[in-house]
Amino acid sequence: xxxKRGNDAAKSGNSSSEKGEPASKKLKSNSxxxxxxxTEASETxxxxxxxxxxxxxxxxxxxxxxxxxxxxxQNDGHSxxxxxxxDVICLxxxxxxxxxIPEAALNVPGYKSYFMSAEKEGYAGxxxxxxxxxxxxxxxxxxxxxxKEGRAITLKFEDFYLVTAYVPNSGRGLxxxxxxxxxxxxxxxxxxxxxxxxxxxxxxxxxxSHHEIDLANPKTNRKNAGFTQEERDGFTKLLEAGFxxxxxxxxxxxxxxxxxxxxxxxxxxxxxxxRLDYFVVSERFKESLCDSLIRSWVMGSxxxxxxxxxxxxxxxxx
Amino acid sequence: xxxKRGNDAAKSGNSSSEKGEPASKKLKSNSxxxxxxxTEASETxxxxxxxxxxxxxxxxxxxxxxxxxxxxxQNDGHSxxxxxxxDVICLxxxxxxxxxIPEAALNVPGYKSYFMSAEKEGYAGxxxxxxxxxxxxxxxxxxxxxxKEGRAITLKFEDFYLVTAYVPNSGRGLxxxxxxxxxxxxxxxxxxxxxxxxxxxxxxxxxxSHHEIDLANPKTNRKNAGFTQEERDGFTKLLEAGFxxxxxxxxxxxxxxxxxxxxxxxxxxxxxxxRLDYFVVSERFKESLCDSLIRSWVMGSxxxxxxxxxxxxxxxxx
DNA sequence: CGTATGACG
DNA sequence: CGTCGTACG
Numbered sequence: 273x274x275x276k277r278g279n280d281a282a283k284s285g286n287s288s289s290e291k292g293e294p295a296s297k298k299l300k301s302n303s304x305x306x307x308x309x310x311t312e313a314s315e316t317x318x319x320x321x322x323x324x325x326x327x328x329x330x331x332x333x334x335x336x337x338x339x340x341x342x343x344x345x346q347n348d349g350h351s352x353x354x355x356x357x358x359d360v361i362c363l364x365x366x367x368x369x370x371x372x373i374p375e376a377a378l379n380v381p382g383y384k385s386y387f388m389s390a391e392k393e394g395y396a397g398x399x400x401x402x403x404x405x406x407x408x409x410x411x412x413x414x415x416x417x418x419x420k421e422g423r424a425i426t427l428k429f430e431d432f433y434l435v436t437a438y439v440p441n442s443g444r445g446l447x448x449x450x451x452x453x454x455x456x457x458x459x460x461x462x463x464x465x466x467x468x469x470x471x472x473x474x475x476x477x478x479x480x481s482h483h484e485i486d487l488a489n490p491k492t493n494r495k496n497a498g499f500t501q502e503e504r505d506g507f508t509k510l511l512e513a514g515f516x517x518x519x520x521x522x523x524x525x526x527x528x529x530x531x532x533x534x535x536x537x538x539x540x541x542x543x544x545x546x547r548l549d550y551f552v553v554s555e556r557f558k559e560s561l562c563d564s565l566i567r568s569w570v571m572g573s574x575x576x577x578x579x580x581x582x583x584x585x586x587x588x589x590x
Numbered sequence: 591x592x593x594k595r596g597n598d599a600a601k602s603g604n605s606s607s608e609k610g611e612p613a614s615k616k617l618k619s620n621s622x623x624x625x626x627x628x629t630e631a632s633e634t635x636x637x638x639x640x641x642x643x644x645x646x647x648x649x650x651x652x653x654x655x656x657x658x659x660x661x662x663x664q665n666d667g668h669s670x671x672x673x674x675x676x677d678v679i680c681l682x683x684x685x686x687x688x689x690x691i692p693e694a695a696l697n698v699p700g701y702k703s704y705f706m707s708a709e710k711e712g713y714a715g716x717x718x719x720x721x722x723x724x725x726x727x728x729x730x731x732x733x734x735x736x737x738k739e740g741r742a743i744t745l746k747f748e749d750f751y752l753v754t755a756y757v758p759n760s761g762r763g764l765x766x767x768x769x770x771x772x773x774x775x776x777x778x779x780x781x782x783x784x785x786x787x788x789x790x791x792x793x794x795x796x797x798x799s800h801h802e803i804d805l806a807n808p809k810t811n812r813k814n815a816g817f818t819q820e821e822r823d824g825f826t827k828l829l830e831a832g833f834x835x836x837x838x839x840x841x842x843x844x845x846x847x848x849x850x851x852x853x854x855x856x857x858x859x860x861x862x863x864x865r866l867d868y869f870v871v872s873e874r875f876k877e878s879l880c881d882s883l884i885r886s887w888v889m890g891s892x893x894x895x896x897x898x899x900x901x902x903x904x905x906x907x908x
Numbered sequence: 909c910g911t912a913t914g915a916c917g
Numbered sequence: 918c919g920t921c922g923t924a925c926g
Contacts, residue, residue: 339926340911365926367912394912395925441926497926534926535909574910574926657917658920683917685921712921713916759917797917815917852917853918892917892919 317356321563321581329562329581334358335436335475335549337532337575341366341377341399349572353380356567356579359403360427362436364477366397388412390422397422398438398476404429413462418455424476426466430586432557433466437476442497449502452479456506464513471557473582474515477532477575478550482507482517485527486547498546510552518551518564518580529566532575540574551580560584635674639881639899647880647899652679653754653793653867655850655893659684659695659717667890671698674885674897677721678745680754682795684715706730708740715740716756716794722747731755731780736773742794744784748904750875751784755794760815767820770797774824782831789875791900792833795850795893796868800825800835803845804865816864828870836869836882836898847884850893858892869898878902 322328334356338344341363353361361383366373369389378385383401388411390396406427412419418440427434437459442449466472480503484490493499511517523529530545539545551564562581570576640646652674656662659681671679679701684691687707696703701719706729708714724745730737736758745752755777760767784790798821802808811817829835841847848863857863869882880899888894 343911365911367925392913392924444926535911537909539909661920683920685916710915710922762917853920855918857918 315569317567317579319563319565319581323562323583324559327562327583329583331582331584332356332358332360333434333473333475333551333580333582334361334577335364335551335580336361336577337364337438337477337549337573339365339367339573339575341368341397342372342374344572345374345376347572350376352567352570352572352577353383353401356577358579360434361401362425362434362475363399363401364397364436364438366399366422367394368397369393386411386425386427388422388425391420395421396438398425398436400425400427400434400436402427406434413455413459415458417451418458423455424459424462428470429584431584432471432473432554432560433469435463435466435472435474435476437474437478439477439479441479442500442503444497446495446497446500449497449500453502453506456503456509460506460510460513463510463515467514467554471554471560472515473554473557473580474552475550475578475580477548478507478552479548480504480507481546481548482520485525486530488528488530488544488546498548514555515552516555516558518553518561519547519566519578521558521561522564530568531566531578535574549575549578551578557582633887635885635897637881637883637899641880641901642877645880645901647901649900649902650674650676650678651752651791651793651869651898651900652676652895653682653869653898654679654895655682655756655795655867655891657683657685657891657893659686659715660690660692662890663692663695665890668694670885670888670890670895671701671719674895676897678752679719680743680752680793681717681719682715682754682756684717684740685712686715687711704729704743704745706740706743709738713739714756716743716754718743718745718752718754720745724752731773731777733776735769736776741773742777742780746788747902749902750789750791750872750878751787753781753784753790753792753794755792755796757795757797759797760818760821762815764813764815764818767815767818771820771824774821774827778824778828778831781828781833785832785872789872789878790833791872791875791898792870793868793896793898795866796825796870797866798822798825799864799866800838803843804848806846806848806862806864816866832873833870834873834876836871836879837865837884837896839876839879840882848886849884849896853892867893867896869896875900 338349370387380401383403384405386400386409388398406429408428410426413424424435424437440448440452440455442452463472463474479498481487481499482504487493487499528543530547531549533540533545560582562583565579567577567579656667688705698719701721702723704718704727706716724747726746728744731742742753742755758766758770758773760770781790781792797816799805799817800822805811805817846861848865849867851858851863878900880901883897885895885897
């Protein structure tokens with residue numbers, strides 16, 4: 273039977289505490305706003321977010337670039353599933369061929385699991401766990417070259433498509449920028465095709481920080497992978513095609529909000545980071561959004577998980 | 591000026607405590623023999639050993655397969671030099687090209703250093719540190735193929751040659767047994783040539799356990815690298831050519847005396863080991879030997895160091 | 909800096 | 918199991 277969520281998660285305090293500048297987002301009148309002033313994230317997974325029309329969230333999606341499934345398991349990254357209890361969790365950079373996926377990752381109680389690995393050992397790879405079995409599932413983006421690299425999985429649900437992607441990194445010295453720009457074009461078309469049928473929720477490591485606000489050192493990274501004009505333009509083009517950066521939808525001016533910190537130079541402790549991970553949704557799906565959150569305190573990878581809270585009317589069983 | 595040793599090292603207790611079955615070796619009458627019964631090594635570097643004719647040791651040589659110079663430095667293997675204060679220390683498997691040797695290993699106060707690295711990065715390689723500058727030094731064994739792999743250094747001293755060697759491993763499935771047997775023949779000739787001129791002290795990782803007593807699991811290793819009949823025969827041939835296994839000279843029946851334990855299966859804690867490291871000397875040099883010791887408690891590699899105590903009449907400065 | 913390979917032991 | 922190398926990020 274369909275289960276309502278959001279309600280039962282109600283507790284005192286800390287809801288919406290990540291919101292520096294709530295924008296198009298309505299806050300519940302009784303929400304506690306302490307800890308709201310700084311850029312600090314509160315270390316809770318609780319939220320009472322609602323849609324613009326006041327419907328409480330009842331479906332949660334997590335996305336996380338885990339930088340190696342096996343290391344992530346050892347680092348207890350896995351525990352995010354118990355803590356967030358998401359309906360769907362999408363993982364990028366599993367770096368693990370299918371036959372080497374540990375039992376604990378293959379069979380997660382309560383979830384169906386889907387994997388797409390790269391041909392190259394220990395490279396790229398994505399995975400999805402879903403409580404609800406999708407109507408159908410598709411691997412890749414229908415491109416011979418990109419699909420060798422295990423970069424996308426699409427789940428068709430009743431009222432939306434969910435696509436998770438690990439977008440090609442342009443590399444040191446931008447040696448693979450061409451591959452990346454080729455992906456951007458192909459991927460946009462892919463999303464547009466899906467969008468003709470149903471609203472799309474696309475999430476993952478998009479390997480770009482869109483604007484200066486989206487990384488700690490915009491000035492010095494203009495020529496570096498993840499902040500070249502070409503990559504930024506690719507993202508702009510995506511939004512212009514009728515999609516929305518859900519985090520900026522809720523927090524248009526929030527600074528110091530990142531999802532990736534290089535392991536080098538103690539960057540995470542200093543919050544010298546990049547926002548590379550996104551939930552991007554079809555324009556018309558905005559009305560179903562309740563919140564878009566960055567779990568910046570969650571360790572286990574050089575990226576942190578991000579969480580999307582939505583209200584869906586589709587039947588859900590768990 | 592020449593400095594006498596052995597004497598000044600005198601302390602109470604624990605001398606000769608490694609000796610399970612003292613054989614051709616004379617014990618000092620006042621030596622304490624507690625801890626002598628078991629196979630346990632006492633954790634001391636002290637000794638008052640003398641030659642058959644009663645001359646105290648005054649020259650100490652250490653040999654150690656360190657399994658990676660840089661890791662060994664990090665594991666504080668380096669501290670053996672302060673603890674043993676050897677006149678010469680020979681290292682095998684430095685796994686480090688010359689240009690990558692850390693400063694701390696290049697310049698050891700009180701020692702001259704000599705390195706022979708393999709062409710292949712991170713493979714094999716040997717090194718020698720000596721307080722006394724040798725009369726001359728030679729790298730390799732005058733063989734084009736073997737000498738690409740950085741496997742031997744020869745130091746010419748007044749009254750002996752010191753050769754250190756890292757003998758080729760025959761490999762899993764004995765894939766490089768041929769290379770190994772080729773080495774054995776070439777190396778034996780090389781030693782015999784030196785032996786014509788002066789007595790030879792040869793030390794290092796010979797990658798063979800000679801007899802069943804020299805490894806924990808002789809039955810199951812008959813077909814494995816380090817205990818094949820061919821490798822054992824090679825060692826027998828070396829001894830038949832007029833050389834002596836100094837450890838067996840002193841301890842002909844001592845069991846459970848090993849110098850290598852695989853990192854796998856907790857082998858070292860269980861003393862499931864192999865005696866692969868040796869001091870082999872010219873027959874006529876026996877009269878200069880004071881002791882041949884295994885420092886089985888010294889950590890920092892999957893091998894432990896071994897120590898040779900000799901009496902030399904050559905002038906020594908320090 | 910850290911997760912992956914693969915060679916070697 | 919652990920130390921190397923290289924690729925990748």
